[in-house]
């Protein structure tokens with residue numbers, strides 16, 4: 001354990017913004033918290049940074065952050081000093097600790113090398129691209145050897161391609177330095193590509209905290225699954241109008257519980273003029289097409305590669321992988337809390353993709 005939060009709660013003006021948050025971070029972990037706006041992600045980061053005090057709960061560090069290993073937070077707008085060169089921006093924290101000139105020169109240039117902005121050392125922030133500014137901001141934090149690096153929306157100001165590159169870059173550099181890194185963000189793709197573990201925050205609670213693959217493939221609740229993309233809830237009526245493959249144990253599934261569902265990507269459709277399902281809408285998503293299929297009053301979304309279907313076509317629906325999860329209100333999850341067993345996911349299908 002590197003540090004551990006146990007049952008952290010926080011309210012502002014009587015409104016709860018964090019409800020009983022618990023998790024454990026290991027040394028060198030890259031952890032991202034994702035969730036809708038206002039669920040308390042930045043507040044959580046500030047509590048870890050020591051900038052906010054929780055109303056209740058404990059934050060326990062294995063090695064308490066101090067001058068030699070501070071908890072450093074890089075904010076969304078990363079606030080480089082506009083009137084200082086890149087070199088001086090990165091050197092700022094070291095100068096504040098009265099480090100010698102030669103040591104500063106060496107450490108800063110090493111960091112600029114590592115973050116691939118050495119040739120920008122003499123330039124000012126406004127002469128850099130958004131991605132380069134972001135890298136300088138992280139270099140400025142890293143040069144003072146943080147015990148824990150806290151990144152608030154690190155991709156907020158970057159375009160899509162730059163987000164993907166920066167996510168990989170942050171992952172590789174953080175693994176090289178073995179710096180425990182906690183991020184909060186809206187960008188799911190980047191969270192998945194960058195992190196070892198992900199926490200999903202909904203309604204001011206941590207509803208799932210696990211390895212990236214498990215968060216995606218074994219959601220603990222339909223709400224956690226739905227946060228990552230469209231899901232379709234099965235009823236006895238709809239389940240009778242489609243084919244289910246890879247149903248794992250072969251146990252009878254009680255669709256009347258409403259606890260079974262599938263992701264939009266976990267199904268394929270095939271042409272059948274007598275099929276139960278009619279394509280009622282087609283939405284272009286880029287690589288994939290989102291087909292909206294109707295049967296009676298039910299409308300499901302299926303994401304597949306373009307395969308020439310038109311609105312009004314009748315089709316059959318094949319589900320490759322069914323998920324099971326209760327409403328997260330019932331499915332209370334407190335990761336890292338030794339006094340409680342985390343609720344284990346209950347999938348019926350074998351774990352792991354890819355979907356055929």
Ligand SMILES: Nc1ncnc2c1ncn2[C@@H]1O[C@H](COP(=O)(O)OP(=O)(O)OP(=O)(O)O)[C@@H](O)[C@H]1O
Nearest residue numbers: 012013017035036037038039040041042043044184
């Ligand atoms: N210092 C404060 N005083 C009063 N209310 C605050 C304070 N800080 C945050 N809040 C409120 O707490 C709630 C959670 O804010 P927070 O910034 O933690 O959410 P978030 O999940 O990071 O949102 P976003 O994704 O939009 O940045 C918001 O309603 C916000 O207005």
